[in-house]
Amino acid sequence: MYNRRDLLRWGAAATAGLAATLVPARATAASPLRPAPAPPPVDEAAWRALGRALGPGADLYRPHGNAYTRLSTPWNLRYADVLPAGVVACATSADVQAALRWATAHGMPLAARSGGHNYAGYSTTTGLLISLRRIDGVRARDRRLLVGGGATNSDVYRARASGLYFPGGRCPGVGVAGLALGGGLGFNDRRWGLTCDRMVETEVVLADGSLVRASEREHADLWWACRGGAGGNFGINTSFVFDAVPVTDQTATVFDLTIDPRHAVAVMDAVQEILQQDRAGRFDCRIGFSRSGTDPASITLLGQYLGTEATTRHLLAPLLNLAPSRRFIEQRQFWSAQDYLMMRPERTAMISHSLMPGRWLPDRTVRTIAEAVTDWQPGGSGTGGYVTLFAMGGRVGDVAPRETAFAHRDATFVIDIGAEWTPATPRETARRLRRQAGAVYRRLRTELDTSSAYVNFPDPTLSDWARAYYGDNYQRLVRIKHRYDPDGVFRYGQSIGSSNR
Ligand SMILES: Cc1cc2nc3c(=O)[nH]c(=O)nc-3n(C[C@H](O)[C@H](O)[C@H](O)COP(=O)(O)OP(=O)(O)OC[C@H]3O[C@@H](n4cnc5c(N)ncnc54)[C@H](O)[C@@H]3O)c2cc1C
Structure with missing residues (x-):
């Protein structure tokens, strides 16, 4: 991707000036390819109802203000003009369910976001942005790491006291969810496989608002799709279990x-x-x-x-x-x-x-x-x-x-x-x-x-x-998409089953 020397140089500038650059960036970043559609009008009473449906650790942010700006600005500033009508900062799976049910009930487009690092801005929306960043726990159980759906690479690295590791990416801010759902390469995949290869279980909030577990034994087709089928297609993954590797003596x-x-x-x-x-x-x-x-x-x-x-x-x-x-x-x-x-x-x-x-x-x-x-x-x-x-x-x-x-x-x-x-x-x-x-x-x-x-x-x-990303697996992904998201609640420019291919 980038020359390390430049990254270090730009990184230093970023640390000093990120907060200051975010707001002007919106006004000047090159616009995305197509203007994003306006969301349907929703009255203030409905927004207040959404706020009440959330648990105590969650918040709803409407346009403007620091928290709204921080959560809604994507990594790729090319898409910084795509502003959500509201951002729900979820703290639990129940918050994700409430946000998703509210959005579908109001015909509001939605996007899930973990690390916000998608190159093509696919975690941006003019509707409801469902942020999982607060669901960032990482804990060990036997040889496994249980990871929240909004954890990033740096959260996984912070949990190093367990001595356990699963191959991840190498940018601290990249979300484990986006990384694992699309594959996940780094400096350890040749030894221990892609991030998705280590995923033994994941919990997913489906389009109808239900929460299911996908693994080899339950919803095995969904588990298959979650290992390389890409984020934003089948549901919102609120947790993952990874088969980890002990690295203390490595x-x-x-x-x-x-x-x-x-x-x-x-x-x-x-x-x-x-x-x-x-x-x-x-x-x-x-x-x-x-x-x-x-x-x-x-x-x-x-x-x-x-x-x-x-x-x-x-x-x-x-x-x-x-x-x-x-x-x-x-x-x-x-x-x-x-x-x-x-x-x-x-x-x-x-x-x-x-x-x-x-x-x-x-x-x-x-x-x-x-x-x-x-x-x-x-x-x-x-x-x-x-x-x-x-x-x-x-x-x-x-x-x-x-x-x-x-x-x-x-x-x-x-x-x-x-x-x-x-x-x-x-x-x-x-x-x-x-x-x-x-x-x-x-x-x-x-x-x-x-x-x-x-x-x-x-x-x-x-x-x-479709062929470029998924090869011969695409048709199976389309069938799974129809089973779990028949109405296309999870939709973006290149979502599975969309006509744009
Ligand atoms: C600086 C940088 C470094 C990178 N380094 C690497 C690398 O080392 N290795 C590598 O393989 N890739 C790397 N990538 C690419 C990265 O894997 C993808 O951009 C990935 O999709 C980012 O995940 P995210 O959660 O941060 O992104 P987001 O933008 O939050 O999400 C990506 C997609 O997944 C969806 N999504 C987000 N959260 C969830 C969820 N919980 N459940 C379901 N869907 C969800 C979003 O709606 C969106 O469609 C890098 C990208 C950047 C910008």
């Missing part, structure tokens, strides 16, 4: 190298060789080609090896010979390594296209990526373009494509091709950045001969999204 060596893009082919040759040899999935990484602001293009190799520094240095020797301008390799305890790998990006406006090739990248394609990023025309401060490759394989590929809703088990990488800009970036510059990302995407799609895409990096411009 060592991890982190590496963070920055290399000149003229060595791109050598870098990719070395990394692809390591990944092919690493059958145990101990090595995991992301390779970031990026160009941002006025910085020159660079390649960043960031990741970890679940083993010693000596072995890691041996594996990375061909890369260390390329004279990296940054070379950081350090053996740490597992949690300390995860802390290093966490990224803390500022909210930006952005677009992403993704590809999931079922083959290794040929030299020609690597050159295409390096040239595209080197030739990228930056748009000034806070803007950039990137092609990031997240290593897949290992345990991810041990699961059959139809065993869960996450179909693309043979992918070597998730390739994220994107551009980002700030609310202050002129519209024409933002358009140019988007055009550049689109051109790189189309070229890679042709060269790699695939349209498979990662549903957790949703792309509103994708016309064949």
Whole structure:
């Protein structure tokens, strides 16, 4: 996704100025693709009734005010103009049920939100925003972690005293719900599977307001769909149980190298060789080609090896010979390594296209990526373009494509091709950045001969999204959708079963 150097830089600015940037951002962020429809008129008495239906830990926020702004601003500021008529900050499943029943009774569109990090703004609505952020508990039971439907990666990391871990993402603010429901990749999936592969149970508030448990034994079709079928499709998940891994005695060596893009082919040759040899999935990484602001293009190799520094240095020797301008390799305890790998990006406006090739990248394609990023025309401060490759394989590929809703088990990488800009970036510059990302995407799609895409990096411009995200699993997902949400209460631009495909 992003160049780590930039993230650190922008992250620092964000910490200082996030609260201040939110309100002006609404006025200036590039608008979403289509104007959002206005919600039906609902009188004040009805809103008051909603407030009374909630439990003591929940709140209803109407437009304006700090809490409303904080809860309603999505991570991708491109969609910050889509303002909800009301936000319910739920504290329990019963609050979620009350909010959902109220919305359906009043014909009010709704969206659930956990971490709010959806790339395409699919947790925004002009109707009722149902926030689960207060349902953020994480506790251990035997070898399992019980996680609230609004917990984020950072909540899971805070519960590290249990010594238990399940593979998650690496951005503190990303919601476990959105992450797990769409798959969930990070620096541990090659060893322990995707986040969704570890989900053994989930509680879901369905479209009719009922609360059900989905697992191997109960509502097994819904459980299947919740493992890769993406959030916002079948109901609102208020809790999860994950099969966890004890990590107290686990060592991890982190590496963070920055290399000149003229060595791109050598870098990719070395990394692809390591990944092919690493059958145990101990090595995991992301390779970031990026160009941002006025910085020159660079390649960043960031990741970890679940083993010693000596072995890691041996594996990375061909890369260390390329004279990296940054070379950081350090053996740490597992949690300390995860802390290093966490990224803390500022909210930006952005677009992403993704590809999931079922083959290794040929030299020609690597050159295409390096040239595209080197030739990228930056748009000034806070803007950039990137092609990031997240290593897949290992345990991810041990699961059959139809065993869960996450179909693309043979992918070597998730390739994220994107551009980002700030609310202050002129519209024409933002358009140019988007055009550049689109051109790189189309070229890679042709060269790699695939349209498979990662549903957790949703792309509103994708016309064949049903096949791209879900492959052969799509029709089964449509049948499950009809069973659990026959009236399409959960709906967005690319929701399962929608006509827009
Ligand atoms: C900075 C950044 C870093 C990222 N890093 C990673 C990464 O390391 N690995 C990775 O795999 N992905 C990553 N992603 C992508 C991320 O997995 C998806 O954006 C994911 O959907 C975010 O989940 P969320 O809960 O934060 O999002 P939200 O925007 O809250 O929700 C996403 C979707 O799920 C629905 N939803 C939310 N909560 C619920 C719920 N409780 N029940 C049912 N539906 C719900 C929403 O309505 C929406 O459709 C990253 C994204 C960003 C912006």
